[in-house]
Every structure is written in structure tokens, then in C-alpha cells.
Amino acid sequence: MNALSIDTAARKAWMGLLARTAPARLAELMLDLPPHAVLRGPEVGAVMVRGRVGGTGQPFNLGEMTVTRCSVRLEDGAVGHAHVQGRDKTHALRAAVLDALMQTNAAEALEARILTPLRSAETAARSLRAAKAAATKVEFFTLVRGEDK
Amino acid sequence: MYVAVKGGEKAIDAAHAWLAEERRGDPSVAELSVAQIRQQLALAVNRVMAEGSLYDPDLAALAIKQARGDLIEAIFLIRAYRTTLPRLGASAPLETAQMAITRRISATFKDLPGGQILGPTFDYTHRLLDFKLAAEGEVPAAPTAPASLDAVPHVTAMLNRDGLIQTEAEGNATPPDLTREPMEIPTTRPLRLQAITRGDEGFILSMAYSTQRGYGRTHAFVGELRIGTVAVEMEIPELGFSVEIGEVELTECETVNQFKGSKTEPPQFTRGYGLVFGQTERKAIAMSLVDRALRWKELGEDNTGAPAQDEEFVLMHADNIQATGFLEHIKLPHYVDFQAELELVRKLRREALAHGEAAE
Secondary structure, three states: OOOHHHHHHHHHHHHHHHHHOHHHHHHHHOOOOEEEEEEEEEEEEEEEEEEEEHOOOOOEEEEEEEEEEEEEEEEOOOOEEEEEEEEOHHHHHHHHHHHHOOOOOHHHHHHHHHHHHHHHHHHHHHHHHHHHHOEEEOOOOOOOOOOOO | OOOOOOOOHHHHHHHHHHHHHHOOOEEEEEEEEOOHHHHHHHHHHHHHHHHHOOOOOHHHHHHHHOOOOOOHHHHHHHHHHHOOOEEEOOOOOHHHHHOEEEEEEOOOOOOOOOOEEOOOOOOOOOOOHHHHHHOOOOOOOOOHHHHOOOOOOHHHHHHHHHHOEEOOOOOOOOOOOOOOOOOOOOOOOHHHHHHHOOOOHHHHHHHHHHHHHOOOOOOOOEEEEEEEEEEEEEEEEEOEEEEEEEEEEEEEEEEOOOOOOOOOOOOOOEEEEEEEOOHHHHHHHHHHHHHOOOOOOOOOOOOOOHHHHHHHHHHHHHHHHHHHHHHHHOOOHHHHHHHHHHHHHHHHHHHHHHHHHOOO
């Protein structure tokens, strides 16, 4: 049971990473696809993005975003799914194939060859943005006022 | 007497060919790429996404190029496109408290956890034209400072610890969707927020400004304005759990407003809320003011008859695609309608003249 929940957490993590990644970067890292049957898609559609009133209250519809979904089955039977941001069908196909491959013995090698570079690039980009934001943080100086004398 | 006519096909084709040529402009000037628009006119792209109500920066940039920079025309293109997309589902409500911050300021507290982060803002620029931009040149890298990737708490959450501000009603009800069901008045706050976030920036700005000038005054402070990216998560039926399907840039504004209290409520601050796709802070601030003004009934405030308190007036006129569609259609052929008017005026004139002659 514990192992299963860890697997789900790990799968959520790689699916999220693949959804956010730039399609071109994934294509560079994943030139060849293993034999696979496409079960669904790739299909471009929209997902209604919801917010909450006041950030914490009732949900409301903020607007849609484009999403492409795809499901595949590998020859060994492993099934992979993908929902990726944007309208790039090859992005969704690659993400679905990789999701399936990550459930096979190839997982460790693919983790090192594909997911790790994608994750480090994302972390680097986020850190750089946070560092630029931090440089714009206001440092207030308290001035000595007359009545303090 | 006019009759219905067909024709103009050749003229229309020629007009569209000329439009394409004018869109391209002088061929000796390099053509704009969609990527250039996305990168360098990012705030226009954000506005088109927000009011087009579809988050896709590449499509918004393409629409801006096609529309020759007419943003309402670009929004029209995006609205038309989105109707062709199958709806794959709805996301879990966004966790804006987990936003990766690029800008976060509070006008109510100077010192607050997470600090005042200015981000890439026009504020404090002198609004003098920068002629250096007329020439090509390298831009120096922005400075960096050590940062943490921890989430920054909402200002209103801190106020709420002391019960000084109204708690938002919690719930997980499926919100109404005006893209599926026509909006009916009276509305609910979730439906109002959907209408305002996709409403015209100029209209929402003017409505908000009118409350500041006294037409439905709400005494708003910007408790917090934050811009950054938030993960979008959706439950995937075939998986049985939710996954991140991407991330969106958002602007969120929470206002803190005066409230005297009522028979059932002790005096406390109330809130207005703005949440908009992209870096769109003018719109988000305006949205939060209009949201607060429209809450007068629920908070037991007086209806002063101000336009910003009239939800039918605000919500039915906020959509620039509906507005421009109805406005601009009057330039299209109305030959038969007008013929009827012409006949009527001629008849009335004949009668009036005959009446005049009879009286003499």
C-alpha cells in the first residue's frame, strides 16, 4: 500500500514535469519512440481553469487553457497517459509514451536521461526568476525623526 | 423600392487581399514573427488571453498579428477559436497561495512576511520616452539576490487570524459557467467574477474608477497584489488521481475595504477580489473594486443608484465582443430596414403636410 502511494506520487511528479516542459526540449531528449499503439488522440482541447473567490472561497470559472491529451499502449501492455499544456500533438504523444515507459524496466535509465535534465532545467529557470524577484525586494530604512531626540 | 441584392464578392475578395498587404506593411521592413510578439508584446498577449478567456500565449500572439494589433479584434479571433475546442474537463481550483512570485506588494502593511517584491514593474519609471529603444542593443542582465522558493502567505490570511476581515464562504460547488448557460440576473459572486475577469479592461477600469470618485464608494485599500505562476491541476478519470497539466501566469488582487458591521456581524474589513490571466495588474485591481461594489446587497449596504452597484448594467456591458458585435453590425447593410423607415417618414411627412394645408 505504501509502495503504491509512492508510485502514484512519483507518477504525478513526472506527468506534471512532462506537461510543463517545452515541447522542443522533450523532442531533443526523446528522438525515437518505441513501438506503441495510440489508444486516444492526440487530441487538442480546452480545460476550464477555476479559481476561488478571495483565493480561499467558492470556486469560479477563470477561463480556459489549451491542453492536448493522448493515451498509448506499449507492446508489453504498459499504458501511458498525458495531458500537456498547449496544442503540440507530438508533445502529448511523447509524454504519453514516456509515462508508459516509466512503468517498465526502462524507468531508471529514462529518469536519468530525460527526466533529470528536464527537472534541473526547470529548477534552474525557477531559481533564476526567484532570484531576480528577490533583487527587487524593498529594504526599508527607518529615518531618525525629530521627536526621537 | 429596393429589393434584396446579392453581390460584392469581387469587392470583398479585393478588400481582403488589400488587408493582407496592409497587414504586412512595407516589405522592405522585416516581418514580425509570432514569437517576437509573444516575447516582446507580452502584455498585449496577456490582455488577449484574459479577455479571450483562453490561456495560450502562442495563439494570442498569432491573433494579434492577424488583427494588425487591434486587440479587440484579436480577442474576437480567440473567442471564435475556443468555441471549436472540445472541453476536456475543469481544473481543481488554483492554489494562489502557492504562487511562484514575480511581484507582490501590499499597500496596507509595510513589513510583512515575504516582503514587498516589486518585480518587473512600470511603477517608479518616469514615463519619459526612451529613445534608446529606437535602436537595437543588448539589454544587461537584471540583478539577482539569494531567494527562497517557499510560498508567500496571503496578506488577508494574516488579517483573518485576528478576525479583522471577513472570511470567504467556503464551498466546492460546481460554479456556473456563462460560456455554457446564458447569464441570468441576479447572479452569484462566482458568475460575476467570471464575467468580470473576461470583461473589457477599459470598461472595468472605468467602473472601478467611478467607485473611487464617489459613485458607490467602497474605500478600498490594495491589501495585496501578486503576480506569478501557479500550477494547474486536474483530476484525470482514467488515472483516478489528479496531475498537473501545466502552469499559468496570473495577477491576483485582494482589496481590504471598510465595513461598519451590522446587527449580526461585528465591525470588520471586507474584501474585493480580482484574478486575471497574465500580468494584468490594472485589470486585476479594477476587478477587485468592481467585485466589492457589486457586493452591496449581501453586505447590507445602501444602493446609491451608482452604475457600479448595478450588476445588470456592469455585467451585461462588460464583454467587448458582445459590445463590438452589436455596435459594429449597424455598419453592415440594413437596406430593407432603412427602406421601411424611409417609407414611414415619407408617409408621416405627407400626412403632416396635408394636415397643415387643411388647417390653412
